[in-house]
Amino acid sequence: MASEKPQVMVTCTAPVNIAVIKYWGKRDEALILPINSSLSVTLHQDQLKTTTTAAISKDFTEDRIWLNGREEDVRQPRLQPLLLCLSARKGTAGDGDALPLSLSYKVHVASVNNFPTAAGLASSAAGYACLAYTLAQVYGVEGDLSEVARRGSGSACRSLYGGFVEWQMGKQADGTDSIAQQVAPEWHWPQLRVLVLVVSAEKKLTGSTVGMQTSVETSALLKFRAEAVVPARMTEMTRYIKERDFHGFAQLTMKDSNQFHATCLDTFPPISYLNDTSRRIIQLVHRFNAHHGQTKVAYTFDAGPNAVIFTLDDTVAEFVAAVRHSFPPTANGDKFLKGLQVIPSLLSDELKAALAMEPTPGGVQYIIATQVGPGPQVLDDPHVHLLGPDGLPQRVA
Incomplete structure (x- = not known):
């Protein structure tokens, strides 16, 4: 019944x-x-x-x-x-x-x-x-x-x-x-934008719970990070956010992501959440920034291969074009970009040369364009x- x-x-x-x-x-x-x-x-x-x-x-x-x-x-x-x-x-x-x-x-x-x-x-x-x-x-x-x-x-x-x-x-x-x-x-930094680059929607091989436990047991770098590095970084990051300092925010975001994945590699047996496409995205970000002579884009990776990109609204269109150039969609190109509307941008020949990357078709499945948002509703x-x-x-x- x-x-x-x-x-x-x-x-x-x-x-x-x-x-x-x-x-x-x-x-x-x-x-x-x-x-x-x-x-x-x-x-x-x-x-x-x-x-x-x-x-x-x-x-x-x-x-x-x-x-x-x-x-x-x-x-x-x-x-x-x-x-x-x-x-x-x-x-x-x-x-x-x-x-x-x-x-x-x-x-x-x-x-x-x-x-x-x-x-x-x-x-x-x-x-x-x-x-x-x-x-x-x-x-x-x-x-x-x-x-x-x-x-x-x-x-x-x-x-x-x-x-x-x-x-x-x-x-x-x-x-x-x-x-x-x-x-x-959420309204504190209205110019900040977020791009989620979905590299793989597959379930990760090493779950976060198991990965953390193994890192705590075996990684000397993790202990050093927790005790000697993170406290100062928390203070720095809070200041960068409150001052809307994108350069400081972006640089520290990338450094902390890199160190987190270094602790995963320092774990025994080592854990690797990044794949070849993840590493190519890191390379793309650094070459994009170098071309512009300033930090315009930042990456961070959690326990998986998908990249989360932080940038400002005036850089979104150009960086999306750079991603599309480096990882051209193999199918459904019209669905490559989801979320917030982004007006297409053309890459300059100078930027294409600076990226110096052989395209990897299908490396990025799609991009979700979003921004900072509110809590539960x-x-x-x-x-x-x-x-x-x-x-x-x-x-x-």
């Missing part, structure tokens, strides 16, 4: 964030407490987002969750701590004995990403931030959700805010001071719910 109409149903979206000072390695695996602080840029949800619907009903017989159309085990290790953490929070919500809803109600959750999952594009950060935020709306839990989101995926706490976000590593053993805070809002339109009146998935967004 179909369930009654759910007691409460809420749909929210949450953004991807891209770290410019990287988090890699935990000092506490259970609580997901990092060995160093980190700083990220929240990308706009018009281009990259997770959408999550959560519903509770007295008629649901068990907790259930569907991710990208497929039902997952609700008891999975990364999900349970988040749900338990939220249960503890919802148990203290409300005034006196008046809890927002019966704690005995089961929950159904459906979540979809509009971008490749597990390919190094921070899908877990957006996913767990969205889950924590949506469930908090359902259960009436208020206040900072850093600890809740962090228990699913560490970097998810940064996706709870728009703009530029710091995740403070904290010092307390219980993790209560390991929280995310906004450094600057509640969607008021009931037509966007991913769950139907029976509490089961009704569509994939």
